[in-house]
Amino acid sequence: MGSTKLFIIFSFCIFTSPIFAQSTGTITGRVTDAKTGEPLIGATVVLEGTELGDATNPDGRFTIDDIPTKTYNVKASYVGFVTQTRFNVVVRSEGNIDLNFELEEQVSELDDVTITPNPFAKSQESPISIQKFSQEEITSYPGGNNDIAKVVQSLPGVSGSVGGFRNDVIIRGGAPNENVYYLDGVPIPNINHFSTQGSAGGPVSLLNVSFFEGVSLTASSFGAQYENVLSGVLQFNQRTGNDREFVGNLRLSSSEAALTVEGPLFKGNDTEAKTTYIASVRRSYLQLLFQVIGLPFLPDYWDYQYKINHRFDKYNTLYITGIGSIDDLAINDMDDLDPEQEATQNQIPVIRQNSNTVGIGWRRQFQDNSGFMETVVSNNTLGNFFYRYDDNVNETGLFLENESRETETHLRYRLTKFIDNWTATGGFQLINSDYYNSTRDFINNRSFRSDINFFRYGLFGQASADFLQNRLSFTMGLRADGNTFTETGNELWRTLSPRVGLAYDLTPDQKWTVNGSVGRYYKILPYTTLGFQDNVGNFPNKDTEYIRSDHAVVGLEYLLNERARISAEGFFKWYDDYPISTTDSVSLANKGGDFEVFGSEPVISAGQGRTYGLELLYQQKFTGKFYGVAAFTFYKSEFTNLRDAEYKPAVWDNGVLVSLLGGYKFGNNWEVSGRYRFLGKAPYAPVDQDKTEENYPAVFRDFDRLGTVRLDPLSQLDIRIDKKFNFDNLSLDVFLEVQNALAQEGPSEPRYGLERNESGEIITPRKLVQVSDSDDGQVLPSFGIVLNF
Incomplete structure (x- = not known):
């Protein structure tokens, strides 16, 4: 619109x-x-x-x-x-x-002591490093466009990709693929459209915020039930549909339209139905906008989401939930291109992608209230069709083709029992992994077709309790994972991952709290790496190990009142057995930040890494007029490469992160909010100009020079104005958003293309020239409406 x-x-x-x-x-x-x-x-x-x-x-x-x-x-x-x-x-x-x-x-309650309720209370299994968002906080977030991946970047220790058309979530200096995502206990491989297979990212989230009752982010002290996590767990708690009447909303923004409907099923004459549904569909019109304003690529996507919930009785609930997407990144055939647009058109890949996740969950509450059990069966599939051409417009001169499909079928069982003041949880996870890949890479002289099927499995247990009249919270857990593909995959002692966490109220009024945790966590390599074959049909990465990460965190929190806090938290993460590319001699931690197929190359488990830092937070909940968050992070992220054991800065090593978020609510349902972000200088691997000139439009990086050059800092202010209208039988939310209100130039790497004459023809002999090195600092205004009916 x-x-x-x-x-x-x-x-x-x-x-x-x-x-x-x-x-x-x-x-x-x-x-x-x-x-x-x-x-x-x-x-x-x-x-x-x-x-x-x-x-x-x-x-x-x-x-x-x-x-x-x-x-x-x-x-x-x-x-x-x-x-x-x-x-x-x-x-x-x-x-x-x-x-x-x-x-x-x-x-218990202590005489003569007033205990202030803590609105930032942690869970027993994760007593530190956990943040929560309500639906309202997500939908009204300035510059967020209802995108949870952008919203979490207001938190301490969390950043995003600095340049490019991407939406990575980088937590405490870890790579984007070190995070896991769960939708009501159902694992989702990725939460973005046009995701980088094997990693993460993508330009825009595929999740509909209208489904969420809340979202929580854990950055350390992960519960033992979560597998394959090294940096963060994002848990999306979906609400059930309305059990009394049909309702819905229509959302229109500058980039998309979304329709969500919900209501009861088989209600009959009952006041409240036992079966409910909520469903949505979303359509992008970014491709139309990009075509009008003359951008050289056209992202086109659909996504859908649904949940059906049925209460058999007060003790048994069954739900079916799912989410999926259809993505098509095409090339805009433009007649008049400037050098930067032409370079972008030449170098961007053609991507066609589809994803689907569906899960069925059964939760049974024991009638004696002694605990509950939860069983979830789910399936997720990603189809990725990735091409690079000499001529992207006509799709001729193919020099890279990757057609793949990865499918996982999960069975997760969890039993929770309450024994006195202890909560004990145990269970298992079984995953069937099926991966197909057909690759033709003419630049690197690789051609293979792999089709692998194997099992992954895990066992876990956790126990938590409160002591000393609720002033001390303690948790301990243990997990072990295995698989039937890698050479040492069935040796479970290699992946034993203990973790311990505690929180202690230093004062009887529970205003001062100290907390800490230590833990060891493991992650299997992505299917793109495990399924890589050499030209004679061998799997050179079968002898790799799980990536290991040891976390140590300590923090101090002071509750100013029942709606405001300040906190400080220090963290240290050590990495071992990190995969290093034998082709580029660089840690895979420094790859995956582009639209490529991540990890499809020979690697060895010989890398190490470390990230450490300090996070400071002030958070003010809504007081009647104002709310705000101020987060400051100072950290270091670095990994070793193959040629030497020296630590080199990671591409996520910004050093300093600042996020300021606040909003003020006026009378008559007017609201003004703003967000300011500052990210320090991030290192990048510069272009290997000689090799790129020889193979253009394929672009090669000089990873030996990683850390010798850095991007300019990111400094951006986003402002949003909301007005809510209320009518009989419907309400309307209207917002105006201005991104980059101060017109700051965004950090970007130098871009290169071939030298051309005034007619746009390539000059021979071919010569690589720089065509751009900075963003023009555009102010981006947009409107949006949400109609609730």
């Missing part, structure tokens, strides 16, 4: 909203015991600063009607349990999602 049409809609709503306005809304939800899942009958739910509230019924449900449409903090309390507050809850005339509370039992 064009900006003129959006401006007309925006103006129409402003001038007509007083006539058609609906000034009240309704919120509903449930209050349950966080440990057992049992409904808490008679719990009190109130809106701070008002006399509006309700008590929960026998199902734990509450309903608050006739609420003036604005933003509130909502508080739930119950005798014997810790009061919980949900901040920044926007009440609309339509489109309010269920507000669910899970209250922790209050073990």
Whole structure:
């Protein structure tokens, strides 16, 4: 939708909203015991600063009607349990999602000591390094475009790719493929469109934020149930569909349109259905925008997401969830190209990609409230068709072809038991891995076709408890993983991964807390590396080891009040058995930040690495008008290469990360928010000009010079203005966003192309010339609307 049409809609709503306005809304939800899942009958739910509230019924449900449409903090309390507050809850005339509370039992209270409820409380199995987002925080994030990968970059220790059309999540100096993603317990290989196979990234997220009840990020002290993680776990908790009526929303932005619908199934005459659904479809029109403004590539994508939930009874729940995408990165056939556009058109790959994940989960709560079991069966598939041509427009002169499919089928079982003050969890994971790859690489003289099928498996156990009247939290866990493909894959003692974490309240009022953890974690190499074959059909990477990473973290937190905190956390990560390319003599930790097929080359498990740093955080929850986050990170990330044992800076080694985020809510549902980011100078491997000139349009890097040159720092301010309108039977959110409001030049590497004459013809003999070395610092305004019905 064009900006003129959006401006007309925006103006129409402003001038007509007083006539058609609906000034009240309704919120509903449930209050349950966080440990057992049992409904808490008679719990009190109130809106701070008002006399509006309700008590929960026998199902734990509450309903608050006739609420003036604005933003509130909502508080739930119950005798014997810790009061919980949900901040920044926007009440609309339509489109309010269920507000669910899970209250922790209050073990004891000390006389003459006032304990301030902590809105930043950690989980027992991860007592440190965990951050959580609500749906509202994601949707209103300035510069985020409802993209969770961009939103998490406001947190300490988290950064993204500095240059290029990418969306990597880099946590504490680790490579993007060191993170794992879970959707309601279902593993997702990647969360981005046009992802780099074997790594991560991609330009835009494929997840629909309308599905989320919350998102949590863990940067260390990972629970033993998570496999293959070295840097971060992103857990997306999907909500269930509305069990009373059909509702939905339509979102239009500068790059895409998304429709989400939800409601009850087989409701009959019941007030609430036992079966619900929520489903969405999203369509990009970036390709149309890029064609109009004259960019040389056209990203075109679809994605879809769904969840069906069925309650057999109060103890048994079954859900089916899935997500998928269809991506096509085509070349824009332009007649008049400047040298930079021509170089981009020549060098960008042609990508056609599709992905699909589906999972079925069954959760059974034991009737005596002594625990629960959870079984999840899932399947994920990625089809990647990757081509490079001498002539991208006509797709002639093929010099690299990679056609592959990777499929995983997972069985995950977890049993949790409550024994006195202990919570014990154990289970197993079994994965069937199927990988097919057909590669023709004429530049490096490689041609192979591999088709492998093998099993991966893991066993885990974890125990957590609180002591000293809840002032000390302690957790310990153990995991071991194996596989039937690599030569030492069945030697489980090689991957024993213990972990221990604790948090201790230094003062009886629980305002000062010290925490720490140590742990060892393992990750198997990606299928692109395991499935690589040499020209005689051997698998040279079968003798590789799991990557090992040892973490040590210590932190201190001070709770200023019930909605603000400051914290400091230091971390150190050691890496061993990191794969090093025998072709480029560089650690794979320094690859994967481009649109290539990551890791499809011979490697040896001979690398080491280390990342260490200090994170400082101030966080202010919504107070009635203002909210804000200030995060500062100072760190170092470096890895060894093949030729010597010296540590060289990683391509993610920015050194300094600064993120400032804040918002202010005015009357009449107006809001202004902003985000400022600063990333220090990141090193990069410069182009090997002689080799690139010989093989152009293939581009080669000189990894021996990695760390000798760095990009300029990134400094960017994004501003967003939101206005919410409420009508009878629908509500409308309208926003104006300005990215790079200060028109700062973005850091970018020098780009090279072949020297051409005034007619655009290549001059012979061929000569490589620099065509660009900086961003022009454009201000990028955009409009968007969300219609809730």
